[in-house]
Amino acid sequence: MTDFIDQLIIRSFQISDEPDVIDLWHRCNLVVPQNDPKKDIKMKLQIQPELFLVGAISDRIVSTVMSGYDGHRGWLYYLAVDPDFQKHGIGRLMVEKAEMKLRKLGCPKINLQVRNSNKSVIAFYQHIGFGDDDVLGMGKKL
Numbered sequence: 001m002t003d004f005i006d007q008l009i010i011r012s013f014q015i016s017d018e019p020d021v022i023d024l025w026h027r028c029n030l031v032v033p034q035n036d037p038k039k040d041i042k043m044k045l046q047i048q049p050e051l052f053l054v055g056a057i058s059d060r061i062v063s064t065v066m067s068g069y070d071g072h073r074g075w076l077y078y079l080a081v082d083p084d085f086q087k088h089g090i091g092r093l094m095v096e097k098a099e100m101k102l103r104k105l106g107c108p109k110i111n112l113q114v115r116n117s118n119k120s121v122i123a124f125y126q127h128i129g130f131g132d133d134d135v136l137g138m139g140k141k142l
Helices: 015-027 037-046 090-106 119-127
Strands: 007-013 052-056 060-069 075-081
Touching: 007 090, 015 037, 015 060, 015 075, 037 052, 037 060, 052 090, 060 090, 075 090
Parallel strands: none
Antiparallel strands: 007 052, 052 060, 060 075
């Protein structure tokens, strides 16, 4: 089995990555009707762009993670690993890199949201140390 982790280069997102990143998000089923990925990228590049990371193997974008810190909590968004590269530790490594960057900013805790129906992703996050905070997530469009 190829050890993809040894080949992975994690770096900051560059605007030229956008088409490949959006394609990856589609393949990972992260794009939903209420979220425009181009708009999400544009907004992220205006606020803490250094917290938007991509993982590449041989110049192919195979993973992403977007994080943010509001001074109280950190958040993870758009964690994606190409289906052809899953189950090799890439997702864990991307989260660890995001955690490291958030920790440097003084972030004491990371939150994230996962759809209740996405059992495999919930299991992944539990496996790497996340737990249910026993809170109800709510939202309101502005």
